[in-house]
Amino acid sequence: MGRPIVTIVDYDAGNVKSVQRACRKVGIEAEISADPEAVVNSDKVIFPGVGSAVSAVDTLQSRGLDEALKEFYHRGKALLGICLGLQIALEHTEEGDKDCLGLLAGACQRFEFSQRSIKVPHIGWNELEVLQSHPMLKNIQSGDEFYFVHSYYARMEDSNNVFGITQYGDIEFCSVIGKDNFFATQFHLEKSGEIGLKLLAEFADWEGGTC
């Protein structure tokens, strides 16, 4: 068997090059592609993203990448979501009242704080609390910090799909979610220093599955 084909989904939502560079650093050779067929036929897919969920979903749909991602997920192969990739994988986001891919049951809503001193977006390094073990989190422990940039956060319907949480202000949100062959982080593991790279490196061996 040859080297697995790893594809980073390009839908004009942020710096796919950063993700590719981080992959290369940990020995994962990944191709950037906007072609639905390439996505469906990959062995592994990374679904990154930053910025507006509205234009991201529109772009995914216009390129047929939404159906490609669903198809890929249902084939049971390893799918990694990062930041906006996590949010769009859920059913709905409050951002522009937009329906998303619906791979997992859950939705995103905006951070709202009564205290003005809690800034939105949530930008910077924050701690992960690991709630359940997962092969991707093998070398990660509670208290490890990751880099976040986001204004909306995920709420999951089924707590079995929540693997890690993070506290911001008085809100505790799902920062790592997963189900079967889908695993996603709200934080940017490609920008979270050596600990982020350690997490990303697990993707090379992960075949999907939560244990």
Added chain:
Amino acid sequence: MLSKRIIACLDVRDGKLAKSVKFVDTVDIGDPIAKAKEYYDDGLDELVFYDITASSENRGIMVDVVSEVAQQIYIPFSVGGGIRSIGDANRLLWAGAEKINVNSAAVVRPELISECAHSIGTQNTVLSMDIVKVAMSPEFPSGYEIVINGGRKPMGIDALEWALRGEELGAGELVVNSIDADGTQDGYEINLTRMIAEAVSIPVIASGGAGKPEHLLEVLTTGKADAALVASMVHFGKYTISGLKQWLHRKGVKVRMRY
């Protein structure tokens, strides 16, 4: 809980690391790529490159520096200096920068902020403000004025008003740089930083004047800053990033200690 960020600022001139005092006299002090890597390994949270290259023909060097650094460090980093258009911003993002700092060009043409926010995202658009203290007056109700071109040209704009305008136009973060404090190593401008941090709802990065750990402590607590920019105090080896973070951690400031 969110950590306070320690951000190192590297002024780059013609591809070399430079350091200025009060934005006027600059000296070259080394290789920016090597410094970036050294700080990354020592636990730096974020990096800012500021291009102070005077001639436009040497500006291309910055893209090479950015692209080289992007292969060595895996923390967020932003680039500023001389960014006048979306084209400039995109070239640097494509080379590997995370965020873009706009400064003088945004004062002259404020739409640059909204154009950046629209094209590269609010979270990647940082408004950097160079500020001097002036007498409080109807023209400058905050007692601070915006200057451009490395602090040389006063713009007749109130600093607080500009900060709020910048937020409204779509800046995702603000760098509050005190020209009076810059390069002095006498401490950040606490009043200025606090005033702006309390007025806006986006993160504020304090800049200018850091000389000892106490200065960082003060601006991250009393000054209400979300992040502190350091330059000379680490560039010349007097302090290290990890040393500063350990010191702040002992003083009860939440900083990222595992890296």
